[in-house]
Amino acid sequence: MLRNFSFLLLLVSFSLSLSAQETDSVGYHLTNRAVTLSIGNSRIYDSYLSPLLYKGSGISLMDERVSFLSKKLDYLSKYTEYACNADFTNNPSETASILGLSFRGFTGVHYHMKPIKNMNLMLGGLANVDLGGRYQNRNQNNPYSMILNANLWASVMCYYHIPLKKRTLTIREHFSMPFVGVMFSPNYAQTYYEIFSESQYDGTFPITSFGTRFQWRNKLSLDFPIKICTFRVGLLMERTVTNVNELETRNMNVSCMVGLVYNYLTFKGSKKIPAEFRNPVE
Amino acid sequence: MKNKIIAPFVALMALLTFSSCDKDLEVEEEDYMENFEMLWKTVDEKYCFFDYKKDSIKNWNTVYYEYKAKVENCRSKMDLFYILGDMLKELKDGHVNLYSSFDIARYDIQGDYLDNYNSKVISSDRYLGRDYKIAGGLKYKILENNIGYIRYSSFSSSFSDANLDYILDYFRNTEGIVIDVRDNGGGYADLVNVLASRFTDRKVHVGYMQYKSGKGHSDLSDPEPIYLEPGDGLHYYGRVAVLTNRNCYSATNDFVQTMMVLPNVITVGDRTGGGAGMPMSSELPNDWYMRMSVAPYLDVNMHYTEFGIDPDVKVDMDEKDELNKIDTIIETACALILNASF
Incomplete structure (x- = not known):
């Protein structure tokens, strides 16, 4: 188990090592932030809890940030995302329910390209951690079925800007897929009592890849400014299929997103704030 | 250029979305055969005692064909329930049940065994009477022969460390303790160690645990040893007799198995009911749900105790004693304690 975690930590630290670079060139780079609420359909199949497919609704609150990695490297950006998800699903006869709750965090780096005018194509990698659980009543x-996994993802993000007379619309497409990770899973019919009360952890943290964890995530959105706000609407789709320890889970979420987008500048640390900026508390 | 980027992507998304429909998991809720197939398959893949019981139960594939024919001729949902219930009884396991809103299908673990417990006798003044004390789920009293008596009727009735401290302090000057777990059908497995841990001063190896590690009938994990460690609070190292009968099941069977390992403990009464497989739940499309054994417990000699544990001293209730409101099993246990027979 420790070896699996060490392997993953090595990969994560490699993918994040780029973010350690710093430069001192002048110029300010904004952070693009979007806070969105997603509501939609959710399907859960967890063979540890039930042989039946549960259907219902899901809600998610997501905070995404994109910023340049450093002032000089303006072809590399850092991406972070935090999301809280809740799924409320029922069995086919609606006599039992599964409540799913999870918190997830992503971070990673994208390389920027401009293949055509107004398009910003970003290719990169993400690392994520999911923590949560499902409860069948x-x-x-x-x-219970605990959700605990960490993965490395390939990520493609594309921004296409459509300049209009008074404003610019932005279409954003973000597709990502994990290629390696580690996840918690009980052994086939092992109870959580045996795992945690009797400390029988063997085989409960397998390494996963495409054959054992097939997952993709797609976010398609449109940003449109109206007066002082930029709104985001979009479609969030996520599919997860895992097959470890002869236990299978499947999850599908299709949600409509709505939220706000804004850009901001951060001054932090011991450096002096440039004179053209005024600090309200100084 | 734009189309060269967008078209393959749209095609990929269409393919991924189409492949995520989970059509293979859609079920017909009231289809009798579909419910039967799912029940049979779930048990086939998860039940843990097929190998152990191969000489005492029917072959599960034979059961499939036998009951499939019955389901094909089934005319009502209620009939289906009793057919499926009978199929589960073929496993001879009290931990295998089918639950509906009108009945629970279950295997009769008592069979031809005697009751060996009479609550009216226990309620008489000779034993608990009316002036007993209650600490959590435990009733207790010091009997006339200066032996502490604890009646514990269900491991689903919880108790705390403080409860045990008060009881053991109350019993500190007794000749011994009788723990009566007859007719205790089980409950919370973690309470077994909480109670048993007050009767040992050292870590003791008490058995093994396995779990179903795959879908094959023989796919069981290697047995992992389980230990009993001394609990916090007051301990009792005097003579202890644990009273058993056929309705000591599940967690109670585990309690008896655990206590038997301790040197100051003797078991008295009848064979326990067994139930040495921790159950897990599952369900059927039509809203019924079920449970079945998936994780066997083994005793310290690596024997399954699924069919019960024989007591150290086998005693049945005497009918004449019972009429005179005397519990033969309690009296035998008290005599063993007073005569320092173990």
């Missing part, structure tokens, strides 16, 4: 010794 009718099971006796197996009511």
Whole structure:
């Protein structure tokens, strides 16, 4: 188990090592931030909890930030995302339910390209951690299924700007897919009592890749400024299929996103704030 | 250029979305055969005692064909329930149940065994009477022969460390303790160690645990040893007799198995009911749900105790004693304690 984690930490630290670079050139780079709420359909299949497909709704609150990695390297940007998700699903006869709650964080780096005018194509990698659980309200010794995984993702993001007379619309497409990771899973019919009370952790943190964890995530959105705000509407789709320890899970979420987008500048640390900026508390 | 980027991407998204429909998981809720197939398959893949019981239960594939024919001729949902319930009884396991809103299908673990417990006798003045004390789920009293008596009727009735401290302090000058777990059908497995840990002063190897590690009938994990460690609070190292009967099941069977390892403990009464497989739940498309054993417990000699544990001293209730409101099993246990027979 420790070896699996060490392997993953090595990969994560490699992907994040780029962010350690700093330069002192002049010029200010903004951080683009979007806070969105997604509501939509959710499907959960977790063979540890039930052999049936549960259907219902899901809600998610997401905070995404894109900023340049450093002032000089304006072809590399840093991406971070935090999201809280909740799924409320029922079995086919609607006599039992699965409640899913999870928190997830992403961070990573993208390389910028401009293949055509007004388009910003970004290719990169992300690392993420998911933490949460599912609760089935009718099971006796197996009511919980813990969600704990960490993955490395390939990520493609594309911004296409459509200049109009008074404003510019932005279409954003973000597709990502994990290629390696580690996840928690009980052994086939092992109860959580045995894992945590009897400390039987063997085989509960397998390494995953495409064959054992097939997942993709797609966010298509449109940003449009109206007066003092820039709004975002979009479609969020995410599919996860895992197959480890002879246990299968499937998850599908299709949600409509709505939120706000804004750009901001951060001054932090011991450096002096440039004279053209005024600090309200000084 | 724009189309060269967009077209393949749209095609990829269409393909991914189409492949995510999960059509293979769609079910017909009231289809009798579909419910039967799912129940049979779930048990086939998850039940943990097929190998152990291969000489005492029917072959599960034979069961499939036998009951499939019955389901094909089934005319009502209620009939289906009892057919499926009978199929589960073929496993001879009290931890295998099918639950509906009108009944629970279950295997009769008692069979031809005697009751060996009479609550009216226990309620008589000779034993608990009316002036017993209650600490959590435990009733207790010092009997006339200066032996502490604890009646614990269900491991689903919880108790705390403080409860045990008060009881053991109250019993500190007794000749011994009788723990009566007859007719205790089980409950919370973690309470087994909480109670048993007050009767040992050292870490003791008490058995093994396995779990179903795959879908094959023989796919069981290597047995992992389980230990009993001394609990916090007051301990009792005097003589202890644990009373058993056929309705000591599941967590209670585990409690008896654990206590038997301790040198100051003797078990008295009848064979326990077994139930040495921790159950897990599952469900069927039509809203019924079920449970089945998936993780076996083994005793310290690596024997399954699924079919029960024989007591150290086998005693049945005497009918004449019972009429006179005397519990033969309690009396035997008290005599063993007073005569320092173990």
